[in-house]
Amino acid sequence: MNHFHHSKLKEFCESVFLEIGCPPNQAKLASQVLVSADLRGVDSHGVARLSGYIRLFDKKRINSTPNIRIVHESPSTATVNADGALGLVSAPWAMHLAISKAKIAGTGWVAVSNSNHFGIAGYHAMMALEHNMIGIAMTNASPLVAPTHSLSRMLGTNPMAFAIPAGKQPPFVADFATTTAANGKLEILQRKNLKAPEGWIQDQSGNSSDNPNELSLGGALLPLGSDREHGSHKGYCLGSVVDILSAVLSGANYGPWVPPFVAFLDPPSDPVGEGIGHFFGAMRIDAFRKAEDFLHHMDNWIDSFRNAKPIDVSQPIIIPGDPEREAEIERRASGIPLNPKVEDDLRELASNLGVKFPESI
Amino acid sequence: MNHFHHSKLKEFCESVFLEIGCPPNQAKLASQVLVSADLRGVDSHGVARLSGYIRLFDKKRINSTPNIRIVHESPSTATVNADGALGLVSAPWAMHLAISKAKIAGTGWVAVSNSNHFGIAGYHAMMALEHNMIGIAMTNASPLVAPTHSLSRMLGTNPMAFAIPAGKQPPFVADFATTTAANGKLEILQRKNLKAPEGWIQDQSGNSSDNPNELSLGGALLPLGSDREHGSHKGYCLGSVVDILSAVLSGANYGPWVPPFVAFLDPPSDPVGEGIGHFFGAMRIDAFRKAEDFLHHMDNWIDSFRNAKPIDVSQPIIIPGDPEREAEIERRASGIPLNPKVEDDLRELASNLGVKFPESI
Numbered sequence: 221m222n223h224f225h226h227s228k229l230k231e232f233c234e235s236v237f238l239e240i241g242c243p244p245n246q247a248k249l250a251s252q253v254l255v256s257a258d259l260r261g262v263d264s265h266g267v268a269r270l271s272g273y274i275r276l277f278d279k280k281r282i283n284s285t286p287n288i289r290i291v292h293e294s295p296s297t298a299t300v301n302a303d304g305a306l307g308l309v310s311a312p313w314a315m316h317l318a319i320s321k322a323k324i325a326g327t328g329w330v331a332v333s334n335s336n337h338f339g340i341a342g343y344h345a346m347m348a349l350e351h352n353m354i355g356i357a358m359t360n361a362s363p364l365v366a367p368t369h370s371l372s373r374m375l376g377t378n379p380m381a382f383a384i385p386a387g388k389q390p391p392f393v394a395d396f397a398t399t400t401a402a403n404g405k406l407e408i409l410q411r412k413n414l415k416a417p418e419g420w421i422q423d424q425s426g427n428s429s430d431n432p433n434e435l436s437l438g439g440a441l442l443p444l445g446s447d448r449e450h451g452s453h454k455g456y457c458l459g460s461v462v463d464i465l466s467a468v469l470s471g472a473n474y475g476p477w478v479p480p481f482v483a484f485l486d487p488p489s490d491p492v493g494e495g496i497g498h499f500f501g502a503m504r505i506d507a508f509r510k511a512e513d514f515l516h517h518m519d520n521w522i523d524s525f526r527n528a529k530p531i532d533v534s535q536p537i538i539i540p541g542d543p544e545r546e547a548e549i550e551r552r553a554s555g556i557p558l559n560p561k562v563e564d565d566l567r568e569l570a571s572n573l574g575v576k577f578p579e580s581i
Numbered sequence: 582m583n584h585f586h587h588s589k590l591k592e593f594c595e596s597v598f599l600e601i602g603c604p605p606n607q608a609k610l611a612s613q614v615l616v617s618a619d620l621r622g623v624d625s626h627g628v629a630r631l632s633g634y635i636r637l638f639d640k641k642r643i644n645s646t647p648n649i650r651i652v653h654e655s656p657s658t659a660t661v662n663a664d665g666a667l668g669l670v671s672a673p674w675a676m677h678l679a680i681s682k683a684k685i686a687g688t689g690w691v692a693v694s695n696s697n698h699f700g701i702a703g704y705h706a707m708m709a710l711e712h713n714m715i716g717i718a719m720t721n722a723s724p725l726v727a728p729t730h731s732l733s734r735m736l737g738t739n740p741m742a743f744a745i746p747a748g749k750q751p752p753f754v755a756d757f758a759t760t761t762a763a764n765g766k767l768e769i770l771q772r773k774n775l776k777a778p779e780g781w782i783q784d785q786s787g788n789s790s791d792n793p794n795e796l797s798l799g800g801a802l803l804p805l806g807s808d809r810e811h812g813s814h815k816g817y818c819l820g821s822v823v824d825i826l827s828a829v830l831s832g833a834n835y836g837p838w839v840p841p842f843v844a845f846l847d848p849p850s851d852p853v854g855e856g857i858g859h860f861f862g863a864m865r866i867d868a869f870r871k872a873e874d875f876l877h878h879m880d881n882w883i884d885s886f887r888n889a890k891p892i893d894v895s896q897p898i899i900i901p902g903d904p905e906r907e908a909e910i911e912r913r914a915s916g917i918p919l920n921p922k923v924e925d926d927l928r929e930l931a932s933n934l935g936v937k938f939p940e941s942i
């Protein structure tokens with residue numbers, strides 16, 4: 221796999237977004253969010269998705285010059301209509317608003333409608349950290365997940381992210397799909413021609429399946445917990461809460477009406493709202509207690525969990541955010557490895573748009 | 582099993598709380614919360630716990646005449662020191678405060694320290710419903726759960742509850758432990774001498790165990806997801822977020838320092854905060870969009886999920902809150918069945934305190 225310097229990939233994405241008509245500040249921001257996923261090792265949400273976004277622009281399902289605006293607000297809340305913007309742009313816009321609200325009201329909560337795929341949830345939640353705030357980000361997504369007892373795909377993988385500042389320790393950053401396995405995990409198995417573990421997927425009759433291609437045959441992803449006996453009703457609850465806060469509260473499409481992220485599938489013809497929805501929160505630490513006391517105890521929390529007794533000494537206890545932070549250190553130094561298929565796809569995009577593709581390291 | 586009218590059980594609990602010195606309004610409120618768990622079919626959190634609370638009073642670990650007070654606040658937040666109150670009292674107090682804040686600021690968020698077991702989380706979250714608000718309630722609890730890869734019990738079953746109002750439909754009410762199985766489920770298996778399903782518990786060496794008594798042998802409950810392959814790191818994240826919001830933010834004990842709910846185990850001798858912690862939220866619907874639009878779409882959300890295609894027609898899709906609402910209808914009509922062991926325990930408590938135990942139906 222060829223490796224690319226993150227700043228080169230960022231410049232490349234920026235040229236692409238400029239080429240399709242994004243204003244310079246939005247092109248820069250979207251590229252920043254996209255490449256941060258690659259830096260953090262979340263390859264499924266990084267530059268691998270760039271050509272997917274561009275195909276949605278081509279189909280006029282993403283607006284390159286949106287008028288993102290507040291349509292409703294209170295001291296600690298706002299609802300934003302993203303006007304069909306890239307989620308990579310509307311999400312930081314909304315998170316910034318949540319942070320501004322929190323500065324005055326103690327907390328800020330922003331629901332977003334009429335948006336698109338927002339990339340890596342953790343990026344948006346982490347925007348709160350430098351302000352000594354707890355950040356929360358979630359989004360709904362196109363329906364791939366069957367509720368407990370159901371054959372119907374009613375929910376997306378609906379991720380939630382929480383970023384919590386610490387003092388001397390690095391922050392606690394949890395970012396996860398509310399399903400047993402994220403869709404990106406299936407794509408890896410498909411590429412490698414491997415079977416899926418039991419409990420990730422059901423087939424079109426509702427039986428457990430080990431076929432990572434089952435979704436194209438009418439199957440569904442399973443909520444976190446896998447089956448009723450192992451708590452899938454809890455994963456179904458979590459995915460539902462994300463869907464309701466992101467979309468029923470904002471005026472976006474929810475449940476089975478969420479438009480697909482891929483350009484080759486049309487959105488439902490009977491929408492119940494506009495675009496997809498997100499939900500963001502920012503909570504000022506010192507709206508609850510003295511920030512230095514919180515940061516001190518958060519250090520102690522992290523320290524005690526990191527030093528919990530491992531089952532196997534070679535596999536220590538992980539603090540949420542550790543693996544992504546380690547990936548970022550490594551990839552800032554050695555570059556971002558691109559899967560050859562992804563590199564080919566990006567080279568083709570570059571040539572179609574007349575944009576220069578960067579040299580590898 | 583004998584059945585008891587809910588109002589008789591409530592009067593009984595009230596007499597007990599009065600007998601140990603609670604002010605009348607607190608005795609009434611605590612009884613209301615306790616019996617609401619029995620009404621909703623959540624037997625593990627109802628009157629079965631009454632004598633456990635009383636034993637903690639006897640040990641001076643619960644304060645019957647607390648001075649519950651705000652120690653820090655902002656327009657949308659507050660931190661409350663519950664002064665060792667019954668959680669059954671401090672939780673509605675704090676949720677009421679969150680609702681008051683939300684009336685003015687759009688949302689209200691209250692972290693509580695120096696509290697005790699708060700009973701059924703759903704009760705507190707549901708307080709928001711009559712105000713056309715979304716309610717959120719969570720609490721930490723004594724450590725029984727091992728993080729992914731660990732032998733150490735670092736987290737409680739740390740439940741979270743979400744109550745979301747609808748229009749013509751009954752509300753969406755999710756209330757669940759962030760573990761694969763709640764501790765109450767193990768107690769049922771212990772009573773019936775049955776084995777536990779794989780994925781609920783690990784033994785003291787970290788191997789999967791089917792022994793429902795494993796916790797007394799040094800084992801641990803597993804986070805939602807059961808093992809790494811099935812997403813236990815996500816359940817570990819959820820339980821951690823509940824712990825941090827409830828306790829690191831409020832100044833309560835967190836992680837392995839959370840005091841046990843049972844009187845025969847002493848609290849850790851090196852506390853990092855006061856008592857156990859809770860976290861509550863209230864979000865006014867019309868701080869985001871017109872309430873009637875939200876309620877209409879929430880009805881549509883519920884309707885579409887309830888009518889999703891079932892795997893087995895005899896097992897329809899459940900909307901969170903359905904089973905508890907059905908239990909409440911049944912038990913309001915036919916009374917609350919008490920397990921004979923629980924009835925004996927309550928009769929003994931009644932006789933010790935010189936309080937009359939009610940007649941069964």
